[in-house]
Amino acid sequence: MAKIECPKCGEQIETTGIVTVCPKCGADLREVVEALGHERNERMKTIVRDDSVTTHEFIVRTRGLKKIYVMGEVEVLALRDINLDVRRGEYLSIMGPSGSGKSTLFNMIGGLDKPTAGRCFIEEVDMAQLDAFELAWLRCRKIGYIFQTFNLIPVMTAIENVTLPMIFAGMGTDEMMERGRELLTLVGLGDRLDHKPYELSGGQQQRVAVARALANSPAIVLADEPTGNLDLHTGKEIIDLLKELNQASGVTVISATHDLKMIDVSDRVVHIRDGQVERIEHRHEIELEVGGMGG
Amino acid sequence: MLDVEGLVRMSRTSGEEEIKIQRQITLPWSEAIRISIRNVTIRLGRTLITSAGIVLGIAFLSSVWTGGVIQDGLQQARHEQEQELIAATARNQAESDSDETETSFTISEQERRAQSSKRIWLVVMSLLVCGVGITNAMLMSVTERFREIGTMKCLGALDSFIVRLFLIEAAALGLLGSLAGMLLGHIAMIGVFAIRERTLSVVAKMDWGRMLMYLLLCVLIGTALSLISAIAPAVRAARMRPAAALQTEI
Missing domain, CATH: 3.40.50.300 (P-loop containing nucleotide triphosphate hydrolases)
Structure with a gap:
């Protein structure tokens, strides 16, 4: 996925983070791979960030969530009573x-x-x-x-x-x-x-x-x-x-x-x-x- | 680029902290037109089938009207010839034949009336054919994209965005299809008459002012019909709950 360069022989190596040794000269690549991983993490943090202004502990909460599908004359109870808190x-x-x-x-x-009954909150908004x-x-x-x-x-x-x-x-x-x-x-x-x-x-x-x-x-x-x-x-x-x-x-x-x-x-x-x-x-x-x- | 930020509204929860839930409003027209036109050009095969309905319907309408105008032109020319002939005979035979000319005139008047009612019937029929063909084509092209519509709604599209995209598409299809159909019917009918009369002078004998008006009307009707017939399925699709739209399989 990403390309790294061997510090010793300059060989270009394709890696997904598993390679630790240069296939050409056998040099230890762990440091380079780690640095790459760190850089990728940093990039991820800046690109994908949850910029919510609030800091509720629970981002999703459901209370007594119930859903009935009506199919012709038959009623199907898909959800009975779901209470779930997601941090x-x-x-x-x-x-x-x-x-x-x-x-x-x-x-x-x-x-x-829409649920048939019950509530679903996202960041405490119903x-x-x-x-x-x-x-x-x-x-x-x-x-x-x-x-x-x-x-x-x-x-x-x-x-x-x-x-x-x-x-x-x-x-x-x-x-x-x-x-x-x-x-x-x-x-x-x-x-x-x-x-x-x-x-x-x-x-x-x-x-x-x-x-x-x-x-x-x-x-x-x-x-x-x-x-x-x-x-x-x-x-x-x-x-x-x-x-x-x-x-x-x-x-x-x-x-x-x-x-x-x-x-x-x-x-x-x-x-x-x-x-x-x-x-x-x-x-x-x-x-x-x-x-x-x-x- | 349009970039209007939504009206910021405070949440209506009872909690002490307030969350900003805003209102979704942007799909710039430039983007909408770009997306719709790409949709038309990329599904070229599908587009051609959809527009075939429009093309054929409008070609029928255009050919009926073109035929009518040509026939009128020919009749006018024939009538003038007859008049000249009658005038010539009248000069020769003096006063005795005045009764006969009157009867021949009434017969041609009756013929013309019968012809025009037949023509109206044909126009109504072709309009019906157009309408049904276009409605069906539009209905299909919207229905087969329910999933896509559901996905777009998940990504934050409002109902009005969906309707807008489909109406732009329908208008573009209608305009192009009816232009093509209009030309097709027009040229085909001129061809038919030119072969029958063995001369291209039919074109010269036509009333071009009236002809152009009819051709314009063809394009207008085609575009309007495809727009109108796209509204109902587009609105229905846009109003579907995303969950339902995503589940449809065709």
């Missing part, structure tokens, strides 16, 4: 089998659908009280969405996809292109700016989607099965990217998933079954469990 800067995974209501919950938190203009502003500036099917606009190039939310945010053209380029470079697609989605692989498309989600420095990144359409390896890459973003910039990541790879990086895992919170696991508990199994 600022947390990496939260919502897990559950398909049909458990995790996508419905994702839609409620993201302001993409979403039910927002009008269309305010809701659009919230979606544009505060929340970044990542979908299972990527949902890039097919006729637009990578950079156009990334800059679209910035157009809505009223950013100037030059600033917008500059930021778009920075974001795409950050996700490792600096050389694919003018590619259309169909010219990119699934993993690359999802990277564009991640960059787009970060367009207006959101406080929350919402991901609905971000690895669902990807193979194991690319899925892991996307998860790592999200975790990296979460750690470097403090952006809150909420991800609906049934990908077990997510558990490793999550601060908390909320298990949902039949539209209810079944149990909540904390990171240290999971680690204990894994450790216990290993020993």
Whole structure:
């Protein structure tokens, strides 16, 4: 993804942070790689920052969230009674089998659908009280969405996809292109700016989607099965990217998933079954469990 | 570039801290036009199919009107010839044939009336064909992009942005399609008459003032029809909740 230069022999080496020894002269590269990682972290911090003026402990809160879908004459109870508090800067995974209501919950938190009953607060603002203009502003500036099917606009190039939310945010053209380029470079697609989605692989498309989600420095990144359409390896890459973003910039990541790879990086895992919170696991508990199994 | 910051409103929560939730308002016209035109040019194949409906409908309308104007021109020319002939015969035969000329005149008047009602019928029919074709094309082109619309709403697009994008697209499609259709019908009809009369003089005998008015009307009708028929599906799509729009599969 990034190129580093061996300090001894000047060899250009492509690295994703795993290479520690120069393949040509065998020089120790750990320092160079570390410096690169540090630089990348710094860049991430400046480009993707949660610039919220408030510092509420909970960025998302739901109270008694209930959703009933009416399909013909049948009523489907998708969410029963969800009470969930998400801390600022947390990496939260919502897990559950398909049909458990995790996508419905994702839609409620993201302001993409209205609950039948109950409330959902984003930074202590009740979403039910927002009008269309305010809701659009919230979606544009505060929340970044990542979908299972990527949902890039097919006729637009990578950079156009990334800059679209910035157009809505009223950013100037030059600033917008500059930021778009920075974001795409950050996700490792600096050389694919003018590619259309169909010219990119699934993993690359999802990277564009991640960059787009970060367009207006959101406080929350919402991901609905971000690895669902990807193979194991690319899925892991996307998860790592999200975790990296979460750690470097403090952006809150909420991800609906049934990908077990997510558990490793999550601060908390909320298990949902039949539209209810079944149990909540904390990171240290999971680690204990894994450790216990290993020993 | 338009860059109007939204009206800053304090949140309406009961908490002591106040959060600025603003109002979303920007999609500059320049950007909207750029996006729409790109949409039209990039999906060229799809665009051509959509506009084929408009082109064919307007070509029909244009050919009916062109045919009418040409026929009128020919009739006028024939009538003048007849008048000359009658005048010549009248000079020869003096006063005896005055009754007969009157009857021939009434017959041609009746014919003309029948012809004009047939023509109105044809115009109404072609307008209907146009309308149905264009509505269907627009409906399809909006419906197949529900997901895209849902995505745009997630990125912060207001309903009005979506409607604006689709209306610009419909107007561009309507204008280009009806221009092409108008020319197609016009040229085809002139061709038909030129072959039938075995002379290109039909063009010279036409009332060009009236013809141009009809051609302009063709373009106007085509554009207006595609705009009108795009409004309903565009508004419906824009009003969908993002969650619902994202779930649609075609």
